[in-house]
Amino acid sequence: MADRDAPPRWDRKMQQRLARGEAAALGELYDRFSSLVHALAHRVLNDEQAADSITREVFAHVWEDPEAYDPRQGPLRSWIATLTHRLAVQRLRQTETAALARGGGGSTEELERKVRRASVAARADYIVTAMPAPLRAALDLAYVQRRDYRQAAADLDVTEDEARRRLRLGLQLLATAHDSGPSGTPPEHGGGR
């Protein structure tokens, strides 16, 4: 999507406009990031209403405190993804803990595993959307369209070497989804409320 290639200038201007209290900027922010936010929240929580609710929280958070985003720290897109991820994982932990307390069965270990799994899945989704387009296209051909790497090379008009390289790099990037620590624990960055 074109969104990913938005220059940092867009991020800075957006932050200024939000800080200025421009309602139109909030609408543009929503139009650009709502599908990302909602999809990530849905990946963690697997529930439409809960994902809607996290979406509301994320945009309210950005609108109420646009200064919390520091453009020098990276793109607005990844900041918003991080915020969404944290709020969604927090919500999952809360609802699962409450279910556990009500005696819904399961153990703390199972809860942790579930939270961890949801968190990795959401990170992986984000990595796919954020990875360089040529890698994403190669993975899509091999995984979704079930082309082998030679067919993928022909489809992409690159050498077979290059097709192999892209598939491997794409998966290497994706594998980093497993690398983060247990997610949703330290909410100090950006301040979820």
Next chain:
Amino acid sequence: MNDADHFGEHGGDEKDDVHDALGEQAESEEGYRGPVGAQGNGPPGRDGGDSQDGGDDGGDFGNGPQGPGNAKEPRNGQAPDGPPRIPMPRSSVEDTGLPLPDPPPAPLLLEHRVLKSLLGAWALAACSPEETAAVEEHLGICGACADEALRLREAVGLLHKPESLDLDPTLRTRVLEGCLARRPPRIPVPEWAAPYDAEAARLDALLQDFGDAEWHAPVRLHWFEGDKPTNRRTTVAKVIAHLLAVDGLVAVALGLDDPLGDIAARAQTPAGRTEAFWHAAHFPHTRSVRGPWREQSHDLVRTVSFAAGGSGQLSVPYGDFELPLRDAMLDRAFECWMHAWDIAEAVDYPYEPPAPRQLHRVIDLGARMLPGALAARRQAGLAGPGRARHLVPAGAPGRSLRLEIEGSGGGEWLIPLDSPGALPSADHEVAHVALDGVEFCRLAAGHVSPEEAAAGQKGDREAIRDVLFAAASMSRM
């Protein structure tokens, strides 16, 4: 902050530095974890290529009997030192008279570099059976590659087919209203621009997942010329180009760039600009019109927000008529909705009417424009002769028709019949028309003919006919 929890942006340019950043796997064979992808954990079989069929017996494919494939591997027990591992010779199959087994696929001799480069394709089950066999053979003896293979195979488990998660279109309004209640905006979007903002967002969401087939899907536009229905065959992309060109009238009035640039239109009317824009395209319009259209629609909302105070006086020329800015924005919202509907029908998607509050404003614009449309029909000689047709002095009460719009977003409007300047008057009501809000909009868009519009009618039939035809006459390409 917890760095590990931060979603970084990966790459930007796709080079080996992505690779480097990940750290090349150590080449050491220490840390060997045994073969990855042992039986039952293999890659999902690709049609025609059973990846497990590498000529192995049992899970020990790192050291099988036909296991050359890497120069470092001892062959068939012929290790330089130690006792021979070959069991006692048994009778050859050739001597038994039994049919010979199919020869195993010729093992591939691949360099380490190549085997490593195949790991991604292998994990995705996207290489040939011979390559799969060679890789799996190699994994049995190369710990570094086995580690990476395991990691990549796990990564494949994180992939999933794209799901089309349609966002609830009403969520946008709910989210934005929630935000604005928590922190009131210093520069709000004017109420009369809210329908345009919402409709453009809804249309954009509809377009989001369109592929080439949808962008070039045929769309038939319908409208009325005089009292005659007419239509025009276009494509989805050309409809968006049409919206871009006509929204451009508002952009120009606000001092923004004209999306037509240097393209000279025969007339600065919606149709004139659209034809010129379509005609000037060197290639058929494609999905690439979406970006400029959306950017302009965002710019319009933004600009009218800043200009809201003084923009009541601004008017937008449409060529042969003008609309005050606030009505022009409602008109554009209406067009955006109607054309989104055209597009949705063309690609067989459902499309809902606007939210009641937005719909009401759009209907109100139509009702307010009816007296002018009636006058234009009279001037064109299209209105019937009429009884007691007398010009009512401006500001004086005159014959009126009660327009009752049912459904959410509806209401009642009194339409002065004899002059746009006359005061509508309940005492002079001569007819009563009731119809559904969406039906009224379809009528005003020329999507349904006045004869066919499902309208409850009471009173002066000629007045009713005039009003229904006047509504249809407001439609345009």
